[in-house]
Amino acid sequence: MANVASLPVLLKELKLSNFAKHWEVLAQKAIDEQWLPQTYLAELCEQEAGERHQKRLQRYLREAQMPPAKQLSQFDFTSTLGINKNQITALIQQRQWVNQAENILLFGASGVGKTHLACGIGYALIEQGVRIKFTTATGIVQSLQQAKADLTLAELLTRMDKYTVLIVDDIGYVKKSSQETQVLFELIAHRYETGSLIITSNQPFSAWDQIFDDNMMTVAAIDRLVHHATILEIKGESFRKKMSMKRREKQTKR
Template sequence: MASSEALPVLLKQLRLSTIARLWESFLTRAEEEHWRPAQYLAALCEQELNERHSRRIERFTKDSRLPIGKTLVTFDFSQTPTVRPERIEALAQNSDWVKRAENLLFFGPSGVGKTHLAAAISHGLIEQSIRVRYFTTTALVQEMQQARADLQLEKFLAKLDKFSVIILDDLGYVKKTDAETHVLFELIAHRYETGSIIITSNQPFGEWDKIFTDPSMTVAAIDRVVHHATIIEIEADSFRKRQAISRNINTSLGQDLPSGESYT
């Protein structure tokens, strides 16, 4: 039987770094509080799992490249009356749709919070240990074009497979060229029924012929995207536009006030 002196080495070999760090302090507490052996072991295992989870979430968040600060807590639902908070929260907290390789589409004009909602939902998924990767669509298309030029497109797509969810932000800004639309369609076809895509776009389906050069490709892309999809349309004024107007109003009010006076 191994002695307690060998325990640090054994725990290191088993890669139980948290237990290796805490077992002595927990043992002292267990003796003082008269824990049963099983209780002591359970407490150590719980700490090991908690820290592994924290490290995994930290790693997944870093790998996701999600925009900073865009969470459900920071989203103002009062400015988007057509978006139900409970629906967004359900998509963030229940990952069944991802396990079914379903898609999520946000449509609406620029500045209404499409990217924010996509990122907020993704943060919720990451908390459930689901891997997500954010891209602006134009940047991803450029990477895929380079991969194709290097005869590495298949390998590039395979690397994306490790992410259960891919975000294509601002789909409508892709240039309408054969090279760009073909690689974009290849990505959509590659992930069909195998991995989820979250798309944000200021162009409804009726205008996707401005994205894809070929009508049959347009139909095929839409068909694959919507086959298993949740579609959320946002009807609201641009957050950025409202903020700019508010700043201008406040500036004007400040300039109109007599010296030494202010509005409260």
Template structure:
């Protein structure tokens, strides 16, 4: 069989990565006296690895996570009351996603909620799980536009492509029927089907500021916490500390 026909066959079988490396690997196989099975296994491993790498790169791009927010870069020492092992367990074990459980992160502004949520999301992407990050404001705008176009259900189904949806700063949703209703539709749609990772500046007792009536608030909270890990962060704002440090440096010069 000619090299040209081999290349054509590999492309037809959608084994493009093997096609790119077959000559190099064949030369190594001949030089080292590999068996046919070892040669074939090496080619298949290369194809599999390259496909996985490209798939993960595609998932990472599609996730739109904040850049540089991995758990390895989180300052756990600044959050002395945060259960580090609990967060790391969420990142290490993806079974909570298979069980359609939620992760709810609470704390004041600037303590690292977004960083933790993005870090957990990144860990899931690295395990081959599609993730999509939204600020709550952008997500609500997307859902509102879909509702205006009579396509809210279709949009919710599109989001089903992501086993994990991260909603950052849910407290910034305005207490209006148009905004809170589409957010509730999303929570109800994903309940016991797919996972949500939510950050909030407000504890549950203040969620009447998010949803337009108490019944909707209770129903939303009930669905979210039924299968959920709740994490509360108590620490001084990173942004406040950074501002104070800058001010001290400027005063010293």
């Protein structure tokens, strides 16, 4: 028969840290309330699973590297056209697009909230246990270019497969050069039907020939992105412009 004195060591060996913290207190509660043994075990397991879930979400938040203060609760849907809160909520709650490696494409002028909306969706998905990675288009292109120069591009693309959803922000700011657009296309092609992309752009598809230096590559990239995609066009006045005007008004009053 196992010795109770060895239980802390055994729990440490099994990496059951939450068991180790609570088993004694719960054991006394189980005795006082006359729990069945399986009830006591179930309570311990529930606490262990809950703590592991919270730690996993915290790890997902850290690795996502999304800008702070861009949750959906802070997004002003009343100041935009082309989208509504119910539409975005449905995308989060009914996650078939994630399970089927489909994409979300957000279009709109600078400052209308594309990045905020993309991150808001990302934060909400993380809370549901979905692994997310946020990056600017220029940032990911630089990383991909460096990997290609080091002959490790395939390895980097494979490592990024661990992220169920990859948010690529401001694709319109990628410079039009064969080196940059080629690795961007390779990323799009690699993720096609294997992992979801959320892409923001201030340029419509008709202007994407300014992003890719080859028309055939432009067509191929758009074709892969839109094949399984929800396309949202956000219209409205720049939030940054409105905030700037409000600050000026306050300064004028002072």
